[in-house]
Amino acid sequence: MLIRVKLYAMLADYLPASAVKNEADMEVADGTVVKQVLSSLQMPMEQCHLVLVNGVFVAPSERDTRTLADGDALAVWPPVAGG
Amino acid sequence: MAWARKILRVNLTKGTCADEALNMDWAQKYLGQRGLATKYLTEEIDPKVDPLSPDNKMIMATGPLTGTCASTAGRYSVITKGALTGAIACSNSGGFFGNEMKNAGYDMIIFEGKSPSPVYLFVQDGSAQLLDAADYWGQSCWTTEEGIKEKHGDPLLRVASIGVSGEKGVKFACIVNDMDRAAGRSGVGTVMGSKNLKAVAIRGTLGVKVDDASRFVDAVAAGKSVLAENAVTGQGLPAFGTQVLMNVINESGALPTRNHLDAQFDGANNISAEAMAEPRASDGKPNLLTNAACFGCTIACGRVSTVERTHYTVKDRPEYHVASGGLEYEAAWALGAATGIDDLNALTFANFICNEQGLDPISFGATVGAAMELFEDGTITTKETGGIELKFGSAEALTTLVELCGKGEGFGAEIGLGSKLLCEKYGRPELSMSVKGQEFPAYDSRGIQGMGLAYATSNRGACHLRGYTVASEILGIPEKTDPLVTDGKAGLVKAFQDATAVVDSAGICVFTTFAWSMDDIAPQIDAACEGDWSVENCMAAGERIWNLERKFNLDAGFVGKDDNLPARLLKDAAKTGPAKGKTNGLDIMLPEYYAARGWTVEGIPSNETLDRVAL
Numbered sequence: 296m297l298i299r300v301k302l303y304a305m306l307a308d309y310l311p312a313s314a315v316k317n318e319a320d321m322e323v324a325d326g327t328v329v330k331q332v333l334s335s336l337q338m339p340m341e342q343c344h345l346v347l348v349n350g351v352f353v354a355p356s357e358r359d360t361r362t363l364a365d366g367d368a369l370a371v372w373p374p375v376a377g378g
Numbered sequence: 379m380a381w382a383r384k385i386l387r388v389n390l391t392k393g394t395c396a397d398e399a400l401n402m403d404w405a406q407k408y409l410g411q412r413g414l415a416t417k418y419l420t421e422e423i424d425p426k427v428d429p430l431s432p433d434n435k436m437i438m439a440t441g442p443l444t445g446t447c448a449s450t451a452g453r454y455s456v457i458t459k460g461a462l463t464g465a466i467a468c469s470n471s472g473g474f475f476g477n478e479m480k481n482a483g484y485d486m487i488i489f490e491g492k493s494p495s496p497v498y499l500f501v502q503d504g505s506a507q508l509l510d511a512a513d514y515w516g517q518s519c520w521t522t523e524e525g526i527k528e529k530h531g532d533p534l535l536r537v538a539s540i541g542v543s544g545e546k547g548v549k550f551a552c553i554v555n556d557m558d559r560a561a562g563r564s565g566v567g568t569v570m571g572s573k574n575l576k577a578v579a580i581r582g583t584l585g586v587k588v589d590d591a592s593r594f595v596d597a598v599a600a601g602k603s604v605l606a607e608n609a610v611t612g613q614g615l616p617a618f619g620t621q622v623l624m625n626v627i628n629e630s631g632a633l634p635t636r637n638h639l640d641a642q643f644d645g646a647n648n649i650s651a652e653a654m655a656e657p658r659a660s661d662g663k664p665n666l667l668t669n670a671a672c673f674g675c676t677i678a679c680g681r682v683s684t685v686e687r688t689h690y691t692v693k694d695r696p697e698y699h700v701a702s703g704g705l706e707y708e709a710a711w712a713l714g715a716a717t718g719i720d721d722l723n724a725l726t727f728a729n730f731i732c733n734e735q736g737l738d739p740i741s742f743g744a745t746v747g748a749a750m751e752l753f754e755d756g757t758i759t760t761k762e763t764g765g766i767e768l769k770f771g772s773a774e775a776l777t778t779l780v781e782l783c784g785k786g787e788g789f790g791a792e793i794g795l796g797s798k799l800l801c802e803k804y805g806r807p808e809l810s811m812s813v814k815g816q817e818f819p820a821y822d823s824r825g826i827q828g829m830g831l832a833y834a835t836s837n838r839g840a841c842h843l844r845g846y847t848v849a850s851e852i853l854g855i856p857e858k859t860d861p862l863v864t865d866g867k868a869g870l871v872k873a874f875q876d877a878t879a880v881v882d883s884a885g886i887c888v889f890t891t892f893a894w895s896m897d898d899i900a901p902q903i904d905a906a907c908e909g910d911w912s913v914e915n916c917m918a919a920g921e922r923i924w925n926l927e928r929k930f931n932l933d934a935g936f937v938g939k940d941d942n943l944p945a946r947l948l949k950d951a952a953k954t955g956p957a958k959g960k961t962n963g964l965d966i967m968l969p970e971y972y973a974a975r976g977w978t979v980e981g982i983p984s985n986e987t988l989d990r991v992a993l
Binding site: 342349350376377 | 608609610613614615617618619620621622623625626629630631647651652653679706707708842843846848849852853854855858860888889892955956
């Protein structure tokens with residue numbers, strides 16, 4: 296199945312080469328969980344602060360059980376703030 | 379100590395400047411800056427006064443930490459009855475002006491009356507005089523600041539001034555200091571203009587003393603370590619600035635778009651922090667040149683940017699081929715998503731003009747968004763706009779209007795009414811996305827429920843800086859809460875409001891609170907100031923200040939029904955994103971909030987509450 300990965304701020308360094316403007320489509324197996332995607336991109340887990348699936352926050356404790364579906368958008372930021 | 383213990387009172391009608399002692403009993407109850415100046419204002423003016431009358435007063439105020447070595451301790455605020463809102467106004471600014479004012483020996487400057495002709499105030503180490511500003515009236519903030527420095531032969535003067543917008547009565551004119559920092563919201567620059575006061579120029583070298591120097595240095599050092607080691611204040615904000623939020627809030631389904639018709643903007647990434655860092659085709663350089671810090675700040679979130687020289691806005695105007703204050707998140711949202719425009723160069727140019735002419739970019743952009751909706755639905759046409767095709771997404775319309783509004787000319791003068799009066803004028807008051815007359819900032823309260831309550835109850839009208847629950851609801855600071863539910867938000871909003879009142883009264887920047895709790899802040903205040911400034915006493919002062927502001931607004935004529943949101947946010951559900959199908963649950967949260975505050979069901983502080991907070 297195909298998911299879209301969106302990595303921002305300093306995490307953009309971990310995007311696949313095919314990425315355009317912080318986004319890339321990734322082919323993943325059915326049943327893939329959030330943490331598997333982050334690991335496959337070799338992302339530093341301590342920097343994956345804000346993890347959203349379709350805009351909804353996934354808590355750290357849920358990242359190795361939250362399965363992804365075809366068409367899901369997985370967006371990740373390090374600790375950031377503004378205002 | 380920490381307080382200079384001295385006020386400068388400037389009577390513009392009489393042309394006099396006089397020193398007086400700071401009321402230290404009030405300082406022990408209201409700390410400084412926002413709280414203490416609000417106490418002075420409420421004691422000295424009729425809450426029902428016309429904001430633009432000579433009987434309104436305007437106070438520039440520092441906090442006890444301003445000018446010390448505490449991180450970010452360069453802040454000052456402008457407190458008055460707001461021209462945009464008719465409510466209490468307190469607009470906070472960074473840069474270097476606040477530090478200079480404190481080092482010139484003043485905790486605050488109270489302006490009263492109206493000068494018969496344009497003047498500026500010149501202050502140097504405890505002496506002050508009003509000088510003729512005829513040469514600067516009609517000039518921009520940039521020209522005024524440069525001109526005053528040149529006239530006095532002192533490039534280290536710090537200047538706060540209004541642009542032509544403030545002279546012409548644009549309702550959301552701000553006061554700009556250090557070229558691109560501003561006391562931005564609620565029309566404090568409009569009040570300044572109504573007094574024929576063009577600028578305040580200050581040089582201060584007297585120093586600031588603290589109560590317990592040894593303990594203060596230790597507390598400050600500990601605080602700076604916390605900021606440096608925190609990922610947000612130590613890394614995220616300096617590298618990406620506040621603009622990193624553009625994609626966060628859009629992905630979360632809470633980016634108000636096209637006058638809140640939508641809650642997500644498909645052009646968000648084109649105007650984000652990430653876009654500002656991308657090399658451009660024409661010159662290979664990114665929009666963002668570097669970051670920058672205000673006085674004493676160890677975070678350095680400020681942006682310094684350029685407009686691409688080939689862009690239509692500047693290609694024949696070399697005076698704008700400069701590096702200047704770049705887009706912060708709120709400005710980028712208002713000038714961009716609120717209008718449906720994703721041209722980064724156009725937004726950067728519009729932001730330059732807001733700084734140059736003293737416009738609040740939030741209210742300006744949001745009002746243009748409202749005007750675009752009026753145009754799109756046929757309520758107004760090119761006949762009213764002076765030929766401007768005012769369609770959502772038109773960068774040309776935005777950049778034309780920012781220059782017109784900055785000078786108070788043409789349809790720009792109508793934009794300068796603010797969205798409330800503009801939409802009322804054309805018979806569509808429901809299209810103004812505002813509370814108490816002030817336009818929303820960059821968070822859609824259908825997707826961040828607590829912000830709806832924070833907006834509705836903000837004492838200065840819709841504002842994110844009175845209770846920034848986004849920190850918790852979206853960013854997980856200090857702990858994550860669900861942005862889509864109303865449960866617990868009343869207490870959350872109250873806690874943020876009270877804590878922010880302390881920060882704003884101390885002389886430091888609210889961005890420290892992404893890393894600091896009151897446990898980090900109170901020891902710095904306590905070491906700097908006489909009295910007992912424990913965490914508990916600081917929070918008590920915060921609640922007291924909030925109730926004092928509320929009481930002023932009630933006395934000014936506001937009622938509980940003004941704690942409301944536009945019908946669009948209460949009845950029209952978000953169309954996309956996580957909040958799809960949701961409206962804001964203000965009806966649930968507001969009674970809980972009144973109860974948490976100890977207010978009646980009409981939103982009036984009870985006598986017991988007033989006693990408890992010692993008002």
